[in-house]
Amino acid sequence: MTFTPLGGGREIGANSYIFSLNGKKILIDAGRHPVKEGYDSLPELDMIDDIDVIIISHSHYDHISSLPYISTIWPKAPVLMAQENKGLALRILQNSVEVMKKKNEEDGEQPVLYNHGEVNELKRRIFAMEYFQRYTIDDTIEVALYPAGHVMGAASIYLEYNGHRILYSGDFSLSQQLTIPPAQPPLKVDTLISEGTYGSKENQLIARFSEIERLSKSIKRILENKGRVLLPVFALGRGQETIYMLMGLMERGKIPTVPIYTNGMVASISNLYMNNYERISDKDRKWFMQNFLKMVTVAPKNIERLLFSSEPAVFVFSAGMLAEETLSYIFAREMLQSERDGIFFMGYQSPESDGYRVLQAHKDGKKQITLGEETINMRCENIDIFNFSGHADYQELLEFPRRLEPEKLIYVHGDEAALENLAEELQYEFQIEIPANLQTVEL
Ligand SMILES: [Zn+2]
Structure with missing residues (x-):
């Protein structure tokens, strides 16, 4: 069992991660880098020879925007996401096509990474999941989605193989927003992969x-x-x-x-x-x-x-x-x-x-x-x-692993300094890893 960031390791980048579980390759999220352009904005796909399943946590650009590109290369892989996310995902990806086309017309250089047809193709590949429901991949791996707070349709992704319970938090929030209720994660896991956007000490959520x-x-x-x-x-x-x-x-x-x-x-x-x-x-x-x-x-x-x-x-x-x-x-x-x-x-x-x-x-x-x-x-x-973030603040980032009590804690999706700050704070409580992109962690 391994976990490798393809983007979002020690950065907020083209968030995308690959699990190898029982020989199955499971890709979690398929984002693009928020600032880079064209092919540079994609996750590191060169080392990937196969993808069996794709699971998407939510529809923000840095988590979903390379999905049609990746799904076109591996069309047999079903795309799993929360039911509430499906309409959003398709709408946002169609908009991405428009943005890329516009930029391409303007400077003639920006590649259009995918087209409307390729986004439409996704409709057949997306398998919409209900929160809390258990599904199985290949009869050996269990998968479930838990509400992550953050935005509509956002999910933390739960995988269980051979009794080992893994949770990828995705972007999450433990506090109530005006229209979004807090995350409802599972009670306990063995490996927790957590975002760390607000891992610096000064990011305390103001009420x-x-x-x-x-x-x-x-x-x-x-x-x-x-x-x-x-x-x-x-x-x-x-x-x-x-x-x-x-x-x-x-x-x-x-x-x-x-x-x-x-x-x-x-x-x-x-x-x-x-x-x-x-x-x-x-x-x-x-x-x-x-x-x-x-x-x-x-x-x-x-x-x-x-x-x-x-x-x-x-x-x-x-x-x-x-x-x-x-x-x-x-x-x-x-x-x-x-x-x-x-x-x-x-x-x-x-x-x-x-x-x-x-x-x-x-x-x-x-x-x-x-x-x-x-x-x-x-x-x-x-x-x-003004601080109206839909992300967990510094205190919540510490509280989350303390609640779920994992053996191993992996931080992704945050500036290097923020992630290291979190690791330092929790170093006596958990075994912590902060992998860079393409650095594989054994689970
Ligand atoms: Zn997000």
Whole structure:
């Protein structure tokens, strides 16, 4: 029994891991690197000669975005994922095709790694699983999915072979979010493979309600001063949580009622939330749906008027870290030049991202920043980051293995320093490994 990262070892990268159990090769997650482009963004597939089964934890880009590429090479491998994740996965992958095609048309260099047809092919290969239900692979390996919190459809992946119980946490959260209940992992395992995004000590989750309070005060101040607010979000997860929160704040009079604009991708995923998400109450779902129709407008294709409008409004746009040429990026570039507007990041910013660079430039009191090829004057003083992560915070990352009491603890999916910090903290309690990519661990 072995475990090897193909991406996401000692990094947040193209998360993808391979298990070898009883001669079977089981691939867990098939992401792409959040910052790298083209073939460089794929996991390290060269050493893989065969894949028998693919299991996907959730539909974030860094966990799913190379799935059609990999599945086209190994078409016989069934793709397992949670029932609630299936619609999301297909929607998000179709969108990835559009993004790659657009980039390819623009510079003629970016490869289109897969096409709509290859995403459609997945429909036949995806086997949708119910949470908590046990399934078997080849009569020898048991597999089950447990709710991981984090975002809709997210699962921790459980494998059992020859009495050895393994859990891959995936991205998880132990605390209640506005629309997402906490993770419900199994009671005990022998090997735990845990994410470690927030493994640095300073990442203590600030109580959600006090963060909402702080954000609402900032939004109120900008809107009352006739400014506009940009909240960059991930289309899946943070987008729905943010819209849910804004609608509640407006309904309770905590912030002025102004138009909320979002982009097509956030809206279409919100729609899937409302129709397929079984883990929020009917009452909440109905409230979300009715208010969404009343209060949220999808930004028009021609954005010029909205971009240069001076009407107070809140923009909930992806991408969350200002990936180039996304709506959040285009609006940030404009709003950075306005004293009245505000840009509030909603969670983790990777050090290589433009979101991180904007925050850093603001902190350093810089008056100019270069985004893409353009250098712009930063007149905007209202730039801040709020911690609304759907990830386990530092305390939860320590609590998780203490609850599940594994013999062996493997950390992946985090900066090297963060993972080493966790390992140091728990070194007397568990046998810990932090494999790099292509480094195999015996289980
Ligand atoms: Zn995620």
